[in-house]
Amino acid sequence: MNMFNLTKVEGGVCAPAGFKANGLNCGLNPVKEKNDLGVIFSEEECQTAAVYTQNKVKGAPIIVTKENLKKSNNISQAVIVNSKNANTCNADGEEKAQMMCKLIADELNIPKERVIVASTGVIGQILPIDPIKDHVAELAKGISEKGNIEAAHAIMTTDTVKKEYAVKFELDGKVCTIGGMAKGSGMIHPNMATTLNFVTTDVDIDASLLQEALNKIVKITYNCLSVDGDTSTNDMLCVMANGLAKNKTISQKGSDYDIFCDALYDVLMNLTKMLAKDGEGASKMIECTCNGAQTLDIAIKVAKSVVSSSLFKCAIFGEDANWGRILCAIGYTDAEFEIDKVDVSIKSKVGEILVCKNGSGVEFSEEKAKTILEEDEIYVIVDLKQGNEQAKAWGCDLTYDYVKINGDYRS
Structure with a gap:
């Protein structure tokens, strides 16, 4: 916009x-x-x-x-x-x-x-x-x-x-x-x-x-x-x-x-x-931006797939740069695109780090990644490099408190 x-x-x-x-x-x-x-x-x-x-x-x-x-x-x-x-x-x-x-x-x-x-x-x-x-x-x-x-x-x-x-x-x-x-x-x-x-x-x-x-x-x-x-x-x-x-x-x-x-x-x-930031039990807000999509719908689906992944949400809670969970979520998105062109970066207000290029992992500092993920607002940037459309999606991490809240909701 x-x-x-x-x-x-x-x-x-x-x-x-x-x-x-x-x-x-x-x-x-x-x-x-x-x-x-x-x-x-x-x-x-x-x-x-x-x-x-x-x-x-x-x-x-x-x-x-x-x-x-x-x-x-x-x-x-x-x-x-x-x-x-x-x-x-x-x-x-x-x-x-x-x-x-x-x-x-x-x-x-x-x-x-x-x-x-x-x-x-x-x-x-x-x-x-x-x-x-x-x-x-x-x-x-x-x-x-x-x-x-x-x-x-x-x-x-x-x-x-x-x-x-x-x-x-x-x-x-x-x-x-x-x-x-x-x-x-x-x-x-x-x-x-x-x-x-x-x-x-x-x-x-x-x-x-x-x-x-x-x-x-x-x-x-x-x-x-x-x-x-x-x-x-x-x-x-x-x-x-x-x-x-x-x-x-x-x-x-x-x-x-x-x-x-x-x-x-x-x-x-x-x-x-x-x-997103006030999700039940949440300690971190997640924003995923998908760039380079052929259509807006593809960009939306990819971005939302990432923020909806329970495994990725758990990784963010644990401050673990497990980028494979991001690529996994991108890969099961119901949309057509070439996965071997995809780049992924993770950032927060203290810095940004590239974790995946052309669908494959790259070397990065786990220490720097940990520092980035310690912040309460985490940003994932996915570049499909296959078009000009962009979309964002929002979510939060998955914590112990989410289970506690929903295991006792009616009381």
Whole structure:
């Protein structure tokens, strides 16, 4: 992507004009200091685009959100989201999700079809609706332009840090903003979306182009992320655009559309990296760049194959420059290319080292490699030398703590 004068700003989903948020503990999470219910709200109606999990098992909130956006012609104004319980595989799941929509819609005085509903947490446990019902008025009353932090905390499950990112840029002489928040630490191997992710913008853009932009950017950001190879049942990513920046409506592709896509890429790419770095039990973030591919799809497949390799992830945890595991992962990629042309390097902020050239090992300093791998952000560069396309993928190491967390997840 070509970056156009993007400036990082604070505020997350509340950074764009006209968006407010809040979060609180309603009792789903017994730890009172941890938020478990959140809301995002725009007084102005928003053109909305969304992508969802491709898992055959889908959480009830996804089904209800799809129905709502269909009924409202892709117009939304609010998001209500809970953590601790995924509201998935329950006979009354859709009824509970619809109730959540109505509860917050009544408080905000908007049609319930303009509500996006999402849940995250344990699968297969009935969602208690009373705690939500008892606290939704308080949730709505506390909505503010500085409520992004409380909302970001409300969607955390095994996350260890909140994840927010926002940028400002210019369109048609107007200052525009895109902001987002994300959750996700485990069960992350996306297909169309990953985890729960909410993006807001004050850009005025046609809904169909917004959806096209989201599909395009998801392919090279969120869909290039893998923590553990599991695609969640509740994955959702939505973008709400309320038009309050007052730019000329983006109704066709051109320079303004390109700038918007670059800004959206910057937000989603940085959130993707945050998700990778905070993978369950992770001690290191891994970024793989595949250069020299004949097609974008080949570059994506190769990069993602590397960051998805359990053996390579273990090697990174052990700070072992076992480059053969990288080449192995490249070799079983479902794509056509000549393996005997491939070069591989490993680097971090302290240096870079070539470990494979033309598909074969080269001599390198194990001591220098160890020093490189001691850092918490590791970069793998794969050069296929067979074309001009490039892609990146993100993941994390596989540690003892990942097994501990997931062996005791329901408690």
